[in-house]
Amino acid sequence: MRILLLGKDGQLGWQLQRSLAPHGEVIACGRAQCDLADLERIRSVVRELRPAIIVNAAAYTAVDKAESEPDLARRINAVAPGVLAEEAARLGALLLHYSTDYVFDGAKAEPYVEGDPTAPLSVYGRTKLEGEEAIRAAGGKSVIFRTSWVFGARGNNFVKTILRLAREKESLGVVDDQIGSPTPAAMLATVTGVGLAMLHHGAALEEGESRLYHLAAARPVSWCEFARTIVALAGQAPGFDLRLKPEAIAAIATADYPTPARRPMNSRLDCRRLEKDFGLQMPDWQPYLERMLQLLALKQNGY
Numbered sequence: 393m394r395i396l397l398l399g400k401d402g403q404l405g406w407q408l409q410r411s412l413a414p415h416g417e418v419i420a421c422g423r424a425q426c427d428l429a430d431l432e433r434i435r436s437v438v439r440e441l442r443p444a445i446i447v448n449a450a451a452y453t454a455v456d457k458a459e460s461e462p463d464l465a466r467r468i469n470a471v472a473p474g475v476l477a478e479e480a481a482r483l484g485a486l487l488l489h490y491s492t493d494y495v496f497d498g499a500k501a502e503p504y505v506e507g508d509p510t511a512p513l514s515v516y517g518r519t520k521l522e523g524e525e526a527i528r529a530a531g532g533k534s535v536i537f538r539t540s541w542v543f544g545a546r547g548n549n550f551v552k553t554i555l556r557l558a559r560e561k562e563s564l565g566v567v568d569d570q571i572g573s574p575t576p577a578a579m580l581a582t583v584t585g586v587g588l589a590m591l592h593h594g595a596a597l598e599e600g601e602s603r604l605y606h607l608a609a610a611r612p613v614s615w616c617e618f619a620r621t622i623v624a625l626a627g628q629a630p631g632f633d634l635r636l637k638p639e640a641i642a643a644i645a646t647a648d649y650p651t652p653a654r655r656p657m658n659s660r661l662d663c664r665r666l667e668k669d670f671g672l673q674m675p676d677w678q679p680y681l682e683r684m685l686q687l688l689a690l691k692q693n694g695y
């Protein structure tokens with residue numbers, strides 16, 4: 393079975409290269425092999441390779457920058473996934489795609505379920521939502537996983553930002569009123585692999601069926617709690633040389649940390665649909681964070 397992976401060099405794409413391998417012949421493309429801004433290129437890559445499965449891990453993920461580059465963000469996050477979905481439908485291939493908690497406005501008091509109304513606050517969130525809609529409109533078989541707050545050793549993310557700031561500064565303010573689940577890229581990739589096996593065997597999709605699943609780690613926290621955990625764990629590990637102590641991270645309000653893009657206050661995703669269909673239980677993110685820090689420490693020490 394041939395699997396076309398797009399976005400191979402991102403946080404998730406990197407992990408998918410590993411987790412998809414047991415499921416077939418993986419052809420992994422980065423920007424150099426397939427620029428998603430080039431719609432004709434997307435069509436020709438898919439038509440040439442004729443994959444049974446397309447996994448799209450590429451996206452425009454710079455949330456604040458997207459506010460000043462809406463056309464590019466839309467092309468990558470909305471138009472390109474639509475083209476991929478059209479090509480997948482032509483081939484009868486299954487498309488796996490990822491979306492975000494930022495499709496919601498965060499006003500709900502409870503975790504979001506898949507059927508909840510969307511209302512993105514940012515260009516990034518809006519274009520990701522348009523991507524979901526374009527995929528459904530193409531009429532082929534697809535699975536969209538909405539996830540949140542992705543981190544991993546490979547690529548850029550909040551953990552890396554906090555570690556950098558913790559080396560440079562003695563105090564830091566981090567928002568304490570936005571809550572969500574940090575989600576390890578490795579866990580997302582593993583669940584994708586399990587999902588692929590499930591869909592291929594027991595729970596196959598009907599012709600033209602599109603499924604939506606919320607997929608995030610267990611135990612939501614605020615960005616501030618997340619930052620304090622990162623600094624506490626890295627502070628105990630050898631080799632990080634942090635100036636910042638976890639107690640010196642101040643809990644601040646969103647209003648006191650102005651950014652170009654608005655973000656949801658509640659990013660919690662209810663993952664029960666996925667847990668039931670795939671027979672899984674979402675794990676805590678912290679052991680993955682510990683493993684990531686071990687890996688970074690080894691790298692820093694030259695291993």
Ligand SMILES: NC(=O)C1=CN([C@@H]2O[C@H](COP(=O)(O)OP(=O)(O)OC[C@H]3O[C@@H](n4cnc5c(N)ncnc54)[C@H](OP(=O)(O)O)[C@@H]3O)[C@@H](O)[C@H]2O)C=CC1
Pocket residue numbers: 399400401402403404405422423426427428429448449450451452453468490491492493520538539540541542543547548
């Ligand atoms: N990061 C997060 O916190 C979250 C991510 N998601 C979603 O999960 C998915 C994976 O995200 P993640 O791995 O974190 O993202 P990353 O930003 O780590 O990776 C995205 C990848 O897409 C590539 N890309 C960007 N533009 C293009 C283009 N024009 N053509 C080809 N490739 C391109 C990037 O390439 P390059 O390195 O060259 O720019 C990069 O390798 C995305 O759909 C994202 O929206 C959902 C929730 C949270």
Ligand SMILES: Cc1cn([C@H]2C[C@H](O)[C@@H](COP(=O)(O)OP(=O)(O)O[C@H]3O[C@@H](C)C(=O)[C@@H](O)[C@H]3O)O2)c(=O)[nH]c1=O
Pocket residue numbers: 453454455456492493494539540541542549550553554557564565566567570615649651655
């Ligand atoms: C670095 C920093 C951030 N913050 C705040 C800003 C913001 O509200 C929050 C998170 O910051 P970031 O900009 O790193 O996170 P952000 O880029 O918004 O992360 C999002 O990325 C996209 C791709 C997604 O899909 C989302 O699920 C989510 O992971 O922390 C502070 O309060 N203090 C700080 O020192």
Ligand SMILES: [Mg+2]
Pocket residue numbers: 453454455
């Ligand atoms: Mg960011």
